[in-house]
Amino acid sequence: MMRPIVIVAAVNGGYHMPDAVSRVPITPLEIAEEAAKCREAGAAVLHFHARDETGITTGDVSVFQETIRLTRERSDILIQTTNGIGARRDKLTGETARPPLAERLKLLSLEPAPDLYGAASGSTDYIHVHGGQPLESPFVNNLEWLKTSVTHAHSTGSSVEFEIVHIPALYRLRRLAEEGLFDPNADYLWLCHGAGIANAPPIARVLLNAIEEGRLVFPRAKFGVFGCGPHQFPMTAVGLAADCDSIRIGFEDNLLMPDGRRAQNNHHLIAEAARLAAFFNRRPATPAEAREILGLNRNK
Numbered sequence: 001m002m003r004p005i006v007i008v009a010a011v012n013g014g015y016h017m018p019d020a021v022s023r024v025p026i027t028p029l030e031i032a033e034e035a036a037k038c039r040e041a042g043a044a045v046l047h048f049h050a051r052d053e054t055g056i057t058t059g060d061v062s063v064f065q066e067t068i069r070l071t072r073e074r075s076d077i078l079i080q081t082t083n084g085i086g087a088r089r090d091k092l093t094g095e096t097a098r099p100p101l102a103e104r105l106k107l108l109s110l111e112p113a114p115d116l117y118g119a120a121s122g123s124t125d126y127i128h129v130h131g132g133q134p135l136e137s138p139f140v141n142n143l144e145w146l147k148t149s150v151t152h153a154h155s156t157g158s159s160v161e162f163e164i165v166h167i168p169a170l171y172r173l174r175r176l177a178e179e180g181l182f183d184p185n186a187d188y189l190w191l192c193h194g195a196g197i198a199n200a201p202p203i204a205r206v207l208l209n210a211i212e213e214g215r216l217v218f219p220r221a222k223f224g225v226f227g228c229g230p231h232q233f234p235m236t237a238v239g240l241a242a243d244c245d246s247i248r249i250g251f252e253d254n255l256l257m258p259d260g261r262r263a264q265n266n267h268h269l270i271a272e273a274a275r276l277a278a279f280f281n282r283r284p285a286t287p288a289e290a291r292e293i294l295g296l297n298r299n300k
Contacts, residue, residue: 002278002281002282002283003281003282003283004282004283004284004285004286004289004290004293005240005244005245005246005247005277005282005283005284005285006044006045006224006245006246006247006285006289006290006293006294007042007043007044007045007246007247007249007270007273007274007277007284007285008043008044008045008046008047008080008161008224008226008246008247008248008249008250009034009035009038009043009045009046009047009077009249009250009266009267009270010047010048010226010248010249010250010251010252010253011024011025011031011034011035011038011046011047011048011250011251011252011266012024012025012026012031012048012049012051012250012251012252013049013131013132013251013252013253014049014057014082014085014131014132014133014252015057015128015131015132015133016131016132016251016252016255017055017132021255021262021263021264022251022255022262022263022264022265023264023265024251025048025266026051026055027051028050028063028066028067028070029070031046031048031067031070031071032067032070032071032073032074033074034265034266034267035048035071035074035075035077035079036071036074036075036077037265037266037267038077038250038266038267038270039075039076039077039287040075040267041267041268041270041271041274042270042271042273042274042284043077043249043267043270043284044077044078044284044285044286044287044289044290045077045078045079045080045115045116045246045287045290046071046077046078046079046080047080047081047082047118047248047250047252048067048079048080048081048082049082049085049252050063050064050067050082050085051063057085057099058085059085059099059103059104059106059107061106061107061109061110064081064107064110065110065111065112068081068110068112068113068114069112072112076287077287078115078116078287078290078291078296079114079115079116080114080115080116080117080118080161081107081110081114081117081118082107082118083117083118083119083120083149083161083163084098084099084104084120084139084141085099085103085104085107098137098139098140101142101144101145104145105145105148105149108148108149108152108153113156114158115158115291115296116153116158116159116160116161116294116296117149117152117153117158117159117160117161118160118161118163119141119146119149119150119153119160119161119162119163120139120141120163120165121141121146121162121163121164121169121170121172121173122141122164122165122166122168122169122172123139123140123141123142124139124165124166124198124199128197128198128228128253129196129228129229130196130228130229130230130231130232130253130254130255131197131228131252131253131254136199139198143176146176147176147181150176150181150182151181154182157296157297157298158296159188159189159190159294159295159296160189160190161190161191161192161224162189162190162191162192163192163194164191164192164193164194164210164214165193165194165197165198165200166198166199166200166210167209167210167213170191170210170213170214170217170218171217173217173218174217174218177218184217184218185218185219185220186220186221186295187220187221187222187295188222188294188295188296188298189218189220189221189222189295190221190222190223190224190245190246190294190295191214191218191221191222191223191224192223192224192225192226192246192248193207193210193211193214193223193224193225193226193239194225194226194227194228195207195225195226195227195228195231195235195238196227196228196229196231196235196253197226197228197253202227202228202231202234202235204234204235204238207225207235207238207239208238208242211223211225211239211242211244222245222246222293222294222295223244223245223246224239224244224245224246224247224248225238225239225242225244225246225247225248226247226248226249226253227253227254228253228254229253229254229255229256230254230256230260232249232253232254232256232269233258233272233273233276236249236273236276237276237280240276240277240279240280240282241280245293245294246293246294247273247277249266249269249270249272249273250266250269250270251263251266251269254269257269257272258272258276
């Protein structure tokens, strides 16, 4: 019997813009309509960044809320809001700036609320060549933000996707768990290991090392993987071979089909991910199954 795999559709990220080939969704309606197509292709979770009328990332809660509302009108896909809003590039200077703490914390009070949350678990010298961010810049995730985000999410019965781009982030989380922020042995913890982002090379050995370290630090946690650019599908295959619980696919991290052609839409990438998963005797989880896998029903 094929076991379910949670496919997360990361449909736009913070920088990629639509062009003549790749239709990156920008507006709330575009995101909602693409999310419905991703759901049909096999995704159980939508991960999105809100953009303003010019396409620049925004922390405007009304844009997030409109996107959530429109998405829920069109499908039963679970919704996860971005963990950091996304960097902004100054239109005049080209310089990159991160949103302030207060703006990021506002995303914890969205109404309607998302089903899932995310938390970049460490600070990094951030670079995402295949995500439209080719220049390195500091990405600071301070403890106040991390503690507040985790406490809020767990208090609602939701789960947090802890984005792990280097092993020290695991031990930062472990320290917080030992301080009583959460149970390190909980089965609703969710780690997502990235390859090809923030100076973490897209190499199977590096990704597998992070996965094994995560299993040691949080023995009952679920874990997922994501790769970037031409490495998205190879790193996804590594994660599937390691028996991962989730895979993140989409235009946030990659615009390419497995054969190197530019993808037209996110749902084409999701369909390819579902086909790849079948080689490992896995099938796309439904949103209801994803709720069970990721621990969203534990307070019911």
